[in-house]
Amino acid sequence: MLKYLISSVEQLLALMIMTGLLSAYLEHAFGPKGKLGTRTGICAGLIAGFVMGYFKNYTNRIDTGRWNLRNFSVMLAAFLVFLVMTALAKKVKWAGTAAVAAGAVMIALLFLYYLPDFLSYPHIVLQTEKTVFSTAFLYRMIGAVLGLVLCIVAGVSVFQGALRLSLSVSFLLAVLALAVNEVKEITSSFSIMLAKRLIPSNHTLFVIAKHASNYSQWFIFLTIAVGAVVPVILWVRSFHVNEPYRNSAERRKIIAKWRSARRWSTSCLICGVLSVLMLTSVKAYANREVELSPIEDAPVKDGAVYVSFDQVSDGHLHRFGYTTEDGVTIRFIVIQKPNSSAYGVGLDACDICGETGYYEKGGQVVCNLCDVVMNINTIGFKGGCNPKVIDYEIHDGNIIVPVDGLMEYESDFK
Amino acid sequence: MKKRTLATAMTGIIAAFAMAINVGAAAAPGEAAGFTEYPIFEDQEVGFINLSAVYFQPVPMSNGNESIEGFDIHLEADISALENDLGYGVGDWVPYLTVDYKVVGSNGETAAEGTFMPMSASDGPHYGANIALPEADTYNVTFTIHSPEEMGYLVHTDAETGPGGTFDTAFADGNLEYTFEGWDYTPQEW
Numbered sequence: 001m002l003k004y005l006i007s008s009v010e011q012l013l014a015l016m017i018m019t020g021l022l023s024a025y026l027e028h029a030f031g032p033k034g035k036l037g038t039r040t041g042i043c044a045g046l047i048a049g050f051v052m053g054y055f056k057n058y059t060n061r062i063d064t065g066r067w068n069l070r071n072f073s074v075m076l077a078a079f080l081v082f083l084v085m086t087a088l089a090k091k092v093k094w095a096g097t098a099a100v101a102a103g104a105v106m107i108a109l110l111f112l113y114y115l116p117d118f119l120s121y122p123h124i125v126l127q128t129e130k131t132v133f134s135t136a137f138l139y140r141m142i143g144a145v146l147g148l149v150l151c152i153v154a155g156v157s158v159f160q161g162a163l164r165l166s167l168s169v170s171f172l173l174a175v176l177a178l179a180v181n182e183v184k185e186i187t188s189s190f191s192i193m194l195a196k197r198l199i200p201s202n203h204t205l206f207v208i209a210k211h212a213s214n215y216s217q218w219f220i221f222l223t224i225a226v227g228a229v230v231p232v233i234l235w236v237r238s239f240h241v242n243e244p245y246r247n248s249a250e251r252r253k254i255i256a257k258w259r260s261a262r263r264w265s266t267s268c269l270i271c272g273v274l275s276v277l278m279l280t281s282v283k284a285y286a287n288r289e290v291e292l293s294p295i296e297d298a299p300v301k302d303g304a305v306y307v308s309f310d311q312v313s314d315g316h317l318h319r320f321g322y323t324t325e326d327g328v329t330i331r332f333i334v335i336q337k338p339n340s341s342a343y344g345v346g347l348d349a350c351d352i353c354g355e356t357g358y359y360e361k362g363g364q365v366v367c368n369l370c371d372v373v374m375n376i377n378t379i380g381f382k383g384g385c386n387p388k389v390i391d392y393e394i395h396d397g398n399i400i401v402p403v404d405g406l407m408e409y410e411s412d413f414k
Numbered sequence: 415m416k417k418r419t420l421a422t423a424m425t426g427i428i429a430a431f432a433m434a435i436n437v438g439a440a441a442a443p444g445e446a447a448g449f450t451e452y453p454i455f456e457d458q459e460v461g462f463i464n465l466s467a468v469y470f471q472p473v474p475m476s477n478g479n480e481s482i483e484g485f486d487i488h489l490e491a492d493i494s495a496l497e498n499d500l501g502y503g504v505g506d507w508v509p510y511l512t513v514d515y516k517v518v519g520s521n522g523e524t525a526a527e528g529t530f531m532p533m534s535a536s537d538g539p540h541y542g543a544n545i546a547l548p549e550a551d552t553y554n555v556t557f558t559i560h561s562p563e564e565m566g567y568l569v570h571t572d573a574e575t576g577p578g579g580t581f582d583t584a585f586a587d588g589n590l591e592y593t594f595e596g597w598d599y600t601p602q603e604w
Contacts (some may be wrong), residue, residue: 060448213550
């Protein structure tokens, strides 16, 4: 659940903050025209995002890289048009409408870029869960929805807060957030074009793309920082209100206005703090390395490790090992199969993820690296993320694992 | 007048947006735009084998390998036979191989390693695996190809029906190995 909560925040928070800031400026600066533009942009973006989500998950017609390049190109053009038209808005009659149109296009493109991956979460989970009527599916979707709610509240709070700022500050913040997004999209374009060999190999561009990729979280943090300016300014201003009033009714109205501003600011700040926590501490907790259960004692005699049925007949995962002369411990696991007297025996490593090992969680055996839940009944069979198959025999109430067989895998545990 | 201008602008937005969608959707009939391979290296001769490597989005696979969570790419070795005396047709996929992969970062640390699984995609059989490779870096990729005899694949050795060669000869120097140095990799959005 936590992983999907964090993924949702990573996927949607920047979208919501940018949409909130840009919508606030457009509505503030251009009135009903701006409002219509933002609503049109959001609706078009939602429709396009859903359509794209469907095509990405259920057809093979979408080359995401090329799509992103198109999206980024139109986005950059719209951003430049927006800047120029906003500057001309007071001098040229139609420039305001053009600025609104450019803003609407940007909002739509942002939704088209960010939304489909969020919408694909159920599809990805169902590839393993197969049914929506499973606890794992339910928990993961709860996580995703909680993340969505947090991002929407953050976006609405930023929007409401930015509406209460001066026009120039509102414009500056919207442009700053969009500029951060432009840097992200331009560096992503380098990455796509280099990977697809659409442009010749270029070391400088690769280094830029590499650093932008490895520090991609900073784009989200920068966007959060820009959004956080909104509540900070409002809070400071709310304590220095010096608006004239003629009677107590007007005074009450002013107090109510700034009380409302403080509430939206509080909402903004809470969302900001929660988001930063999600992307730092909670993420570190969710991705923490699971400590494998200790290796249990099993006697080694006559060139084999002896595991008695009594040790492993409780239906839980048990880990054993043999330490070689070079000090390498070769681990293997044993688990009694559900509703059966048979045992699943295999190396505590697989072909794909190496010696990362397996752990038990909620009665299931999970790969420590890729989180794949193993089918306990297939442990002992070759293939995929299943534990590597090892030789063993059952005799006289013991699972006997020859040391010679284990030694073949010594290099796996170095 | 103002309303007409506004309506025209909005129509323009929607038209431009629809145009962007159409441009993107313009895949030719039968073209699988969603299955685009990203090359790492192409057509290296390793013993009797022609070796290429590509990567693309992590893919769900059969037999308990449906999950793509936690993986960044599907790494694939395309292996076909060159001129040989082992009975393989030139250009044919070579089955029953054990293919190990190792991806080493610029700091010298191993970022991913393991053994590929044989599998089929819409473009035919290959050896591949979903792997986690979240860091952008310049990597060295090593493929180690074991003799098919390790998987129980045999070759006729008599003069009448045998192709003339043996795996002992083809793998006389041990496993076939190829390292591609300088793979500039950045994680992609799939």
